[in-house]
Structures are given as structure tokens and as C-alpha cells.
Amino acid sequence: MEIYLVFVDAIQNSNKFWAAIVEDSNLTVQWGRVGYQAQTKVHTLANHQKAVSKFNNLVAEKKSKGYSESQPEIDANRSVADIRRAIQLLNIIRPCIANRIFHDGYINALNEYLKIVPTPLGMQIDYHRVYRTVADIDYQQELLNSLLTTPAPQVAAVAVGHAPEATTETAVVSLKTISKNFWRHL
Secondary structure (H helix, E strand, O other): OEEEEEEEEOOOOEEEEEEEEEEOOEEEEEEEEOOOOOEEEEEEOOOHHHHHHHHHHHHHHHHHOOOEEOOOEEEOOOOHHHHHHHHHHHHHHHHHHHHOOOOHHHHHHHHHHHHHOOOOOOOOOOOOOOOOOHHHHHHHHHHHHHHHHOOOOOEOOOOOOOOOOEOOOOOEEEHHHHHHHHOOOO
């Protein structure tokens, strides 16, 4: 059992993540700024059920503070709807960058985009400079569109008791790749 949550507010300079995983009676929690070294805490509990209970309580607490579910990487297994929504948001952001107009619609689209595509933006977010040119947006759209054309893994039929194996590889754009390519101007 695991989860990856993000909290983004470009105006308030907030771009953070919180992740947790339950393994046996241990609950490992990591948190920090997206793209930076995580802080980690391991909670050793009496049993698996208590670890799951603490996990659920912490997740509920974070969601009540405005965190939303995301993924630490964007790959072809990500919901097609999420990838398409990210592309739609870039289409909203694009004319704002072209005309250098940073209204509430731009801020809302940027915040929503960063929730879908967690992205390292440094310690100080300047929402006027997240994108310098429309070419930066076009590059991101190109990467996201490539995920839509990547076939999802096909699960091979296997005997009962054996884990299914993917027969095709999926394209993965990890945060490490994003920090070098997606946001290459920072």
C-alpha cells in the first residue's frame, strides 16, 4: 500500500510532496519539495493493520490540508485522462506565455498542471518565469503526446500463482528526466 501526494500553490511558493508506503508493520513516510532530497521517517508499529490504520489517518490529514494524489513519475500507465488534461492545461497556459499575461486563469492552470505533473521548480517559484517561451510549452506537450502514443503494457497469460509480466516496455518520464529535459531552462 502506497501513495504519492502533492501540494502546489505557485503564488505561495509551495511545491511539495508527501509519500508513504506500508510494508509489513512499517510505515515509511517521505516528504519535501518536489525534485529535492526527501526527508524520511520510518514508523515501526505493532502489526500490519496498525501500520495501515496510521497510513490512512495520515493520508486523510494531508488531503484535508489540500494535498492531492499524483505520481512521482509520468509514464504511459498514467491515466490517459490525466495526460490529456495536462495537455489541455498547457493549451490554456500557452497564450498566457505568448502574450505575457499572468491572470488567475493562468495561475489556476499552472497549479493544476503541477499537480498532474509534479515538477521541480527550485526553492523560489516565480510563476512569471516558470515558462520563458512557448517553445518550452511545446516541448512539454511533445513529451506528453509521446506518452499517449506509447502502447500500454500487455499482460501475458500466466499460470495461477505466478505474477503477470508486461510484454512491452512503456515510456517513462521520471522526475529526474523532467528536471533535465522538461524544465531545461531552469
